[in-house]
Amino acid sequence: MTAKIAVVGAVPGTLVADLKRLGFTEYESRIYVQLLRESPATAYEISKTAGVPRPNTYHALEALSQRGAVLPVSETPVRYIAAQPKEFLDSLARRTSDLCASVGNQLANIAQPLDDQYVWTLTGESAVHEKIDSLIDSSQSIIMVKAADDVLRRHAETLRAAAARGVEFLIVLFGQNADEFRFAENSRVYIHEGNGVRMGTTDNLFTITSDRKEMVTAVMAEDVTAVHTRNQPIVNMAESLIRHDYYMAEIFDRLGPEIESNFGPYLRDLRLACFTPEQAASFKVKTGLT
Known part of the structure; x- marks a missing residue:
């Protein structure tokens, strides 16, 4: 158990904070970093090495899978790998940029014209x-x-x-x-x-x-x-x-x-x-x- 705690502590706090700014939760951040270090891994193995309670691990893996941050690569038991950071983040940036443009256009159509003198x-x-x-x-x-x-x-x-x-x-x-x-x-x-x-x-x-x-x-x-x-x-x-x-x-x-x-x-x-x-x-x- 001591060795597992050491692994969790090795995740830089600034990295977790930055991932949270990108929409990851604390547990999702830990799991993604751990899978980058060691994969494929089962949910049970991830729970132990990332220091995340098992019920939360399953929920976090599902959310990460939907985002494309992790991928299931086998069945019985299901094992997961992490998507490559550059490819995943480039894709996330494109999706976010497109979403911001779309939402911005929609909001601009709603907003009243503003003479910005503030x-x-x-x-x-x-x-x-x-x-x-x-x-x-x-x-x-x-x-x-x-x-x-x-x-x-x-x-x-x-x-x-x-x-x-x-x-x-x-x-x-x-x-x-x-x-x-x-x-x-x-x-x-x-x-x-x-x-x-x-x-x-x-x-x-x-x-x-x-x-x-x-x-x-x-x-x-x-x-x-x-x-x-x-x-x-x-x-x-x-x-x-x-x-x-x-x-x-x-x-x-x-x-x-x-x-x-x-x-x-x-x-x-x-x-x-x-x-x-x-x-x-x-x-x-x-x-x-x-």
């Missing part, structure tokens, strides 16, 4: 980055971005695909290498204020607009959160923020020494006059200025 809150790193990729994927004409290079790099492939579709880019970058994000001739990339230094507290913001119709602003700190909206005044405000940073980048490129002589390095005199104490302290640490 502001939606997103939490969690995965959800936020998925939303950013989705916004880029759906863009048809122009994307505007203000972001740090390490965050923008996570979306490089999605941006490159959009550039290949002919989407225009206007990017204001916290970083030093603008060429890294010039994916095509229609990609305009500007170093923030001509130096790309991250300062204050807004350097953790990722702001992106698409086709002048929707936007996402994300806080890329320890707890990643974001807002998404198609509310036109808010989208206009986000675009204005990015455009004015583009203006500043061009102005710094042409008049940098004169600006510094009047306002100090990194616009020190202007910034410290309106920063909060916390912002001022962050600015001084990051620039070494007082």
Whole structure:
């Protein structure tokens, strides 16, 4: 009995959790993993090695068989094998995608037309980055971005695909290498204020607009959160923020020494006059200025 418990404990908890997200129950997950390890096997053998009560084993095997995850290969007694993971999961993905498309169409026919002016809150790193990729994927004409290079790099492939579709880019970058994000001739990339230094507290913001119709602003700190909206005044405000940073980048490129002589390095005199104490302290640490 001790050996059997060891086998059950060897099933990674994250794997069981992921299988449950795909619709498996706890017992179905254990049984499928065990059959991948050792098959063919009878329900009695599976019950012992997977640590699943026998009545639940029969029920789980029936459900897995209907899904195509396990196959009976003999009679008297019935023995089962597990379907190959890649083939089974590819088939599951196709069925799920088709079902989602069908249900989506049916629900769209039921739903009332919606003028989506709401502001939606997103939490969690995965959800936020998925939303950013989705916004880029759906863009048809122009994307505007203000972001740090390490965050923008996570979306490089999605941006490159959009550039290949002919989407225009206007990017204001916290970083030093603008060429890294010039994916095509229609990609305009500007170093923030001509130096790309991250300062204050807004350097953790990722702001992106698409086709002048929707936007996402994300806080890329320890707890990643974001807002998404198609509310036109808010989208206009986000675009204005990015455009004015583009203006500043061009102005710094042409008049940098004169600006510094009047306002100090990194616009020190202007910034410290309106920063909060916390912002001022962050600015001084990051620039070494007082």
